[in-house]
Amino acid sequence: MYQYSLHNRVNEACVKNKLATGGKDQLFYARLMANTAAIRSLYTELYGHHPRGEAGFDALVQTLINAHLQRAAVLQEKDHSKEKQGHWFLSNEIAGMSLYVDRFCGGLDNLPGKLPYLKELGVNFLHLMPVFQSPEGESDGGYAVSDFRKVDERFGTLDDLQKLQLRMQQEQMHLMIDIVLNHTSQHHEWAIKARAGDPVYQDYFYMYENRSLPDQFDSTMPEIFPESSPGSFTYVKECNKWVMTVFHQYQWDLNYTNPAVFNAMLDTIFFYANLGVDILRIDAPAFIWKQLGTTCQNLPQAHSLLRLIRQCVQVAAPGLALLGEAIVAPKEIMKYFGTGLYYGKECEVAYNATQMALQWDALATGDTRVMLTAQHDILQKPYGCTWINYTRCHDDIGLGYEDASIEAAGFNAYGHRKYLKEYYSGVHPDSPAMGALFSVNPKTQDARISGSLASLCGLEKAMEAYDEKELEMSVRKILLMQAQSFFIGGIPMLFYGDEVGYTNDYSYLNEEGKSYDNRWMHRPVINWDKNERAKESGTLEQKIFSATRRLLQIRKSLPVVADHKNLTWLTPHNIHVAGFLRSDGKKKLYCLFNFQAKAAYVTWYTFKEHGPAVTRLYDHWNEQKLTVGSDYEYLVIAAYGFCLLEVVG
Numbered sequence: 001m002y003q004y005s006l007h008n009r010v011n012e013a014c015v016k017n018k019l020a021t022g023g024k025d026q027l028f029y030a031r032l033m034a035n036t037a038a039i040r041s042l043y044t045e046l047y048g049h050h051p052r053g054e055a056g057f058d059a060l061v062q063t064l065i066n067a068h069l070q071r072a073a074v075l076q077e078k079d080h081s082k083e084k085q086g087h088w089f090l091s092n093e094i095a096g097m098s099l100y101v102d103r104f105c106g107g108l109d110n111l112p113g114k115l116p117y118l119k120e121l122g123v124n125f126l127h128l129m130p131v132f133q134s135p136e137g138e139s140d141g142g143y144a145v146s147d148f149r150k151v152d153e154r155f156g157t158l159d160d161l162q163k164l165q166l167r168m169q170q171e172q173m174h175l176m177i178d179i180v181l182n183h184t185s186q187h188h189e190w191a192i193k194a195r196a197g198d199p200v201y202q203d204y205f206y207m208y209e210n211r212s213l214p215d216q217f218d219s220t221m222p223e224i225f226p227e228s229s230p231g232s233f234t235y236v237k238e239c240n241k242w243v244m245t246v247f248h249q250y251q252w253d254l255n256y257t258n259p260a261v262f263n264a265m266l267d268t269i270f271f272y273a274n275l276g277v278d279i280l281r282i283d284a285p286a287f288i289w290k291q292l293g294t295t296c297q298n299l300p301q302a303h304s305l306l307r308l309i310r311q312c313v314q315v316a317a318p319g320l321a322l323l324g325e326a327i328v329a330p331k332e333i334m335k336y337f338g339t340g341l342y343y344g345k346e347c348e349v350a351y352n353a354t355q356m357a358l359q360w361d362a363l364a365t366g367d368t369r370v371m372l373t374a375q376h377d378i379l380q381k382p383y384g385c386t387w388i389n390y391t392r393c394h395d396d397i398g399l400g401y402e403d404a405s406i407e408a409a410g411f412n413a414y415g416h417r418k419y420l421k422e423y424y425s426g427v428h429p430d431s432p433a434m435g436a437l438f439s440v441n442p443k444t445q446d447a448r449i450s451g452s453l454a455s456l457c458g459l460e461k462a463m464e465a466y467d468e469k470e471l472e473m474s475v476r477k478i479l480l481m482q483a484q485s486f487f488i489g490g491i492p493m494l495f496y497g498d499e500v501g502y503t504n505d506y507s508y509l510n511e512e513g514k515s516y517d518n519r520w521m522h523r524p525v526i527n528w529d530k531n532e533r534a535k536e537s538g539t540l541e542q543k544i545f546s547a548t549r550r551l552l553q554i555r556k557s558l559p560v561v562a563d564h565k566n567l568t569w570l571t572p573h574n575i576h577v578a579g580f581l582r583s584d585g586k587k588k589l590y591c592l593f594n595f596q597a598k599a600a601y602v603t604w605y606t607f608k609e610h611g612p613a614v615t616r617l618y619d620h621w622n623e624q625k626l627t628v629g630s631d632y633e634y635l636v637i638a639a640y641g642f643c644l645l646e647v648v649g
Helices: 004-016 026-047 053-069 074-084 099-105 108-121 159-172 191-195 214-218 257-274 300-316 328-335 353-365 369-373 403-406 413-424 458-466 468-487 506-510 517-522 528-535 540-557 604-608
Strands: 095-098 125-128 147-151 174-180 182-184 233-236 240-246 249-251 277-282 320-323 350-351 386-391 436-438 448-451 491-495 567-569 577-583 586-596 601-604 615-620 622-628 634-636 642-647
Touching: 004 026, 004 053, 004 174, 026 053, 026 257, 053 257, 053 300, 053 350, 053 448, 095 099, 099 108, 108 159, 108 540, 125 233, 147 159, 174 257, 182 191, 214 233, 214 240, 257 277, 257 300, 277 413, 300 320, 328 350, 328 353, 353 369, 353 386, 353 413, 353 468, 369 403, 403 413, 413 448, 436 517, 448 517, 458 468, 458 506, 468 491, 468 586, 468 642, 491 540, 506 517, 506 622, 528 540, 577 601, 586 604, 586 634, 601 604, 634 642
Parallel strands: 095 125, 095 491, 125 174, 174 277, 277 320, 320 350, 350 386, 386 491
Antiparallel strands: 182 249, 233 240, 436 448, 567 577, 577 586, 586 642, 601 634, 615 622, 615 642
16 A cells, blocks of 8 residues: 555655665666565564654664665575475475574585485485584574574674685585574673673563562563573672573573664574575574463464564565474464465574474374374465475474364373374384383373384384394384475475484583583484495485385475475375375375385375366376276385375376
8 A cells, every 4th residue: 555655755765775676676666666565564563652652663674675775686686586486395306305594514614525325315405404603502502693694603703604605506415504582592682781781682582570570470481491581580799680491591581672682683584584594594583572461472462563573575675485384283383374464474484393293193103193183284284385294303303283183083191292202202112113102291291202213213223133024113113204294285394314224322411501402312423434334225325215215206396295385184094194186287106105114005086086087097106107097006105115106198
């Protein structure tokens, strides 16, 4: 909507900055004017009553102009190319890997030399775990940032990062990095100034002179790490104040009710965008707005903040996509894609954490009913948005899907979760898994699960026992889990080491600052001699690497797998088998996954329920041509096996 005074105000800022609105800056100017009303509306919603609100809005506009002026021509050309593609991140040709630079290859300067290895695997999208400066011993894996614009010397330099991005750009590879919006390290410049008594920077955080308000906050805020960091506030003796520290005592929560904080972090977002980042992973967005009397999670203002960021990014760096790292229930995570007028216009990407956890549920139980009961909510994702799908990541495995999904499948919710915890921690006598419980809440007995993909699938235990049969079964499980996450839609994201079957790395127990956190067991230090065995026929590494590569090759050969909201779950004719149909009107691909330890039988009627009856299928994985039989006959899927069945007639 055109608003004369508002648009004139923004236009004057453009004139002041000598933008060539009819020349090289024309597209930016058009986007700015088109988005001005939405930006102003969202900003007013958050800061309309703030005494420095108007000055903050002018600063926001200047931040957008500066970001555009600092954006390299090659990145602007890339923006234009992505806009012409439309939703470029939905492509079936994108496959990612998430990694810790130092544990993967030592430093950023070594990473360009590993790109051929990644390209051979089929990976063309890298998520680098946090590389910006954080204090040794108080880093939270890099999520306690002390300088948002300085690469930590443990990983290299900013120049190393820029050289990597240039090389990746030449290789047509995409880059994702993290921005930690919710908090800073206590060693960040802002926190140092606040600790010294500077009232300007004390207003960058939630700081209080006594326990009155902190106690009120604590009464409704759940503890994130009850074992290691109980409560949500920490006393700062240097200034005699209490500061909000939701995650760890060394991570100070930023106060987004202050518009200066928003503008400072928006400027940081554009700093990353202008490094050539393709997707920016916003860490813990559910926590970024705090309000007394609430859980301080998933509040409406948090969504308004993300929408405002999205509108601003569309203006100055339209090729940058935003990932909201909200690990919450499906009904809540859908809100991070946007609701109402902003449906599909908040974050373009989110983690499909519920589906990941449901896969582990099915693997432990051999029963897919809990997985299927939860799919209705997951399918509500808007068109034009996508998932990151994965089996493992740097974090633990939560069991946060709803009790209703468990009970609808006929299980007792408490007993079911208890079984899963015992199974994956290796306590259950029939379990082949070797994991550990993380962040056990002594009050509720809630806990999450640590462990590598291979160890949770039984490879570590099978190797220790020299059990060839169990070795084969564990490899089948690994590939089953990866295959479902690759073909279910969205961007498949491998976790480094999983492509060659790394088991738990217990060296973290001897590392100061890590030994208390068992999540480091599934964050291995890569031994490249082991990875080289991926080239040796018959090794476990070769079996897993070559099979993973082949899955990605199949995926890239099938455009129907692109995430165009084209997934239909199949009727569960066998509770041990989860299946879905990917279709685009012309092509159909049936994907079926057997989660039990013996062969499963699926009626051929399965392939006659969706449109004209199918007569012939080609299994891309098993390389077989199949003729659809009578309804009383069956397709047989091997133990922990799967089929990728394209309709060919």
